[in-house]
Amino acid sequence: MTPEQKRKAVEAALMPFLQGQTLAQALVLWDEKYAHKPTFALQHYLRELCSDIELAHMRSRMLQALVTAFSSLQDKRQEHSIAPATTATKIAANKNHSSPELQMFMALVEQLINSAKGDNATRVRLYVLENVEKMALPPNDRRALQSWLNQIEPLTGTTPTIHLMQQVINLAYVGLCEYLGPIKADQLLQQSVSAVQRAYPLLKVQSLL
Missing domain, CATH: 1.10.150 (DNA polymerase; domain 1)
Structure with a gap:
């Protein structure tokens, strides 16, 4: 641009x-x-x-x-590119460049953020973004996370550790607590984990919590 x-x-x-x-x-x-x-x-x-x-x-x-x-x-x-990709092609390409665990992580974070709905979802996303900025991360990892959380591009070109994934998920949960209260946040966490587990039956979502 x-x-x-x-x-x-x-x-x-x-x-x-x-x-x-x-x-x-x-x-x-x-x-x-x-x-x-x-x-x-x-x-x-x-x-x-x-x-x-x-x-x-x-x-x-x-x-x-x-x-x-x-x-x-x-x-x-x-x-307007020479060889535009269809949505299905883009999704397939993204999957080819990320592990199933990374896909599951991205799905869970997005599920958690979007579960807040409307303006609250945007507030939770902003909360996660601002706190990712404060984390001690290599510059490339921080840029990749920020670009993904800003919904600019998928999280590719980096391989977050389990610990980092857990930190980001925790930020999304804390953001839900901040704007919706802990009781509602717990409900949305359980619903999100169940939904993502159904989407990734061969993996254990609990390993990210």
């Missing part, structure tokens, strides 16, 4: 939330500090943009809009 495409995506995503001078200032901040950074820097941008108490309550919805806008750009770029 070119800087111009990214800027247009940012503007389109923020227009439902910001108008006039406020939107102009948001775009200036993007141009000056974030335009040439990787896409997973979106949470840094929003953290700074929403430091104003008047914008803080919209942060999760803004993140959702930005991620959707950037994902749409990514999809369009792939559609």
Whole structure:
């Protein structure tokens, strides 16, 4: 994606939330500090943009809009490539580049995050992203996790340890506790584990907990 495409995506995503001078200032901040950074820097941008108490309550919805806008750009770029892959082909390719355990891990984290639904799911995703940033990880592993959690691309090119997988899953669970309460979080954890176990009957989901 070119800087111009990214800027247009940012503007389109923020227009439902910001108008006039406020939107102009948001775009200036993007141009000056974030335009040439990787896409997973979106949470840094929003953290700074929403430091104003008047914008803080919209942060999760803004993140959702930005991620959707950037994902749409990514999809369009792939559609115009010489040999576009179908969804089924992409899924098969992803599976070929990751172990069944890694696939199960990705499925469980996404299941946990999405089980919160709506704005809460975005808040949980942001919670996991922000805490992954604080973890002591090799730069490549951190970038891969951030890009995957930002829903930009699957988690490939890295092989997380069981301990790291457990840490990320725990972050998703703690995020659920934070926004939905521990009782609801426990229910969603049990439901998510059961759903993923059915999808991966030859593996043990409990090994990731």
